[in-house]
Amino acid sequence: MSARLSDIRSFIDERAIPLEREFLARPFVELEPKLQQLRAEVKKRGLWAPHLPTDLGGGGLSLTEFAHVSAALGETPIGHYLFNAQAPDIGNCELLHAHGSAEQKKTWLEPLARGEIRSCFAMTEPEFAGSNPVWLATTARRDGDDYVIDGHKWFTSSADGAAFTIVMAVTAPDAKPHERATQIIVPMDASGLELVRNISVMGEKGSGYSSHGELRFTGVRVPVANRIGAEGAGFALAQERLGPGRIHHCMRWIGICERAFKLMCERAATRELSPGHKLGEQQAVQHWIAESRAEIDAARLLVLDTAQQIEANGAHAARDRISLIKFYVAGVLQRVLDRAVQTHGALGMTDDTPLAWWYRHERGARIYDGPDEVHKSAVARRILKGFGLKES
Ligand SMILES: Cc1cc2nc3c(=O)[nH]c(=O)nc-3n(C[C@H](O)[C@H](O)[C@H](O)COP(=O)(O)OP(=O)(O)OC[C@H]3O[C@@H](n4cnc5c(N)ncnc54)[C@H](O)[C@@H]3O)c2cc1C
Secondary structure: HHHHHHHHHHHHHHHHHHHHHHHHHHHHHHHHHHHHHHHHHHHHHOOOOOOOOOOHHHOOHHHHHHHHHHHOOOOOHHHHHHHHOOOOOHHHHHHHHHHHHHHHHHHHHHHHHHHOEEEEEEEEOOOOOOOOOOOOOEEEEOOEEEEEEEEEEEEEHHHHHHOEEEEEEEOOOOOOHHOOOOEEEEOOOOOOEEEEEOEEEEEEOOOOOOEEEEEEEEEEEEEEEEEEHHHHHHHHHHHHHHHHHHHHHHHHHHHHHHHHHHHHHHEEEEEEEEOOHHHHOHHHHHHHHHHHHHHHHHHHHHHHHHHHHHHHOOOOOOHHHHHHHHHHHHHHHHHHHHHHHHHHHHHHHOOOHHHHHHHHHHHHHHHOOOHHHHHHHHHHHHHHOOOOOOOO
């Protein structure tokens, strides 16, 4: 594992980071041919998809082992993509591996694992609060051996160019809230499925993998065999996906923090405010550096400990920890990025470093996978229950 981690780090430093300037200056799809070359090289070196089981061509790492890798890949915006460890494909692979039928694995999981196709996950709807995941209007109605799907989704990340989406749709409107929805595979070229637009996010529409789509489903017909797991199990499967998913995201954020920290320190040590006087001699900057170091280290330890708890006792038993890391690490990420931008002055606002790209794109970290406030309240409610607080 440590040999592989050092190979991965070398690849990130020597091959991925040099491509960053181009990534920041051009639409993702224009860079795709170069990225595909690098993906082929990753495969050739035996570093491909470190999180996937070996029978799917991956590295077979445990959750905790992959957490270290994810932090290394997170040091550049293209790291996870180059190693085929990018969200949402990583979550879709885990889901299909655990719950897909033999046919679904052959048709969708295996090409996904080989990096021949991409996928997306369509749950959030513009008209309904995504923070309440059981409140959905998209329906999948049984008609013989088919489901007929109608609905409206948005923030379906990476829908542009994906081969299929996994859609969360209501199959039993009168069931208990957590048993109403089902996850169903829908090919992106299915009749009646429209990619309405790539949503402009912080001034950028993005393209290909690096985009967030709005989708409209109008009478989309797919076979019942496209259902993942049991009817009504959609919510439970979504919850199952989120446990390891939060470890992946949090360690990616820690990778971003480490890179931002490095850039901040390099700048502080070299930028002169007046002849012979360096920026890093200023107490304010010194405090930003010390605070960032403490927060990143604390975040890393908390996430690794949570990964170990998930492996030992399962995601449900570790649910408080999973909520804690979600909002704590998202907050550290935001603060460290902000300090790094500030240290760089005007340079921090440019796309000459990856800081501004992360500053824009990772603001979402406090919103997706459950907004921070939802996680804080969930943890606090359980703590206060132990002190006898009953909610009205
Ligand atoms: C970059 C990005 C990528 C995404 N990718 C995907 C994807 O691939 N697939 C997908 O299906 N969805 C995706 N989403 C959507 C995401 O899951 C939702 O945005 C999220 O669940 C919040 O839902 P909402 O936007 O409807 O906000 P709302 O539910 O309208 O909430 C708005 C705000 O209200 C506050 N709030 C909400 N609930 C509470 C509460 N209980 N207590 C206190 N305050 C509260 C929070 O501050 C929250 O930010 C993505 C979002 C972003 C930003």
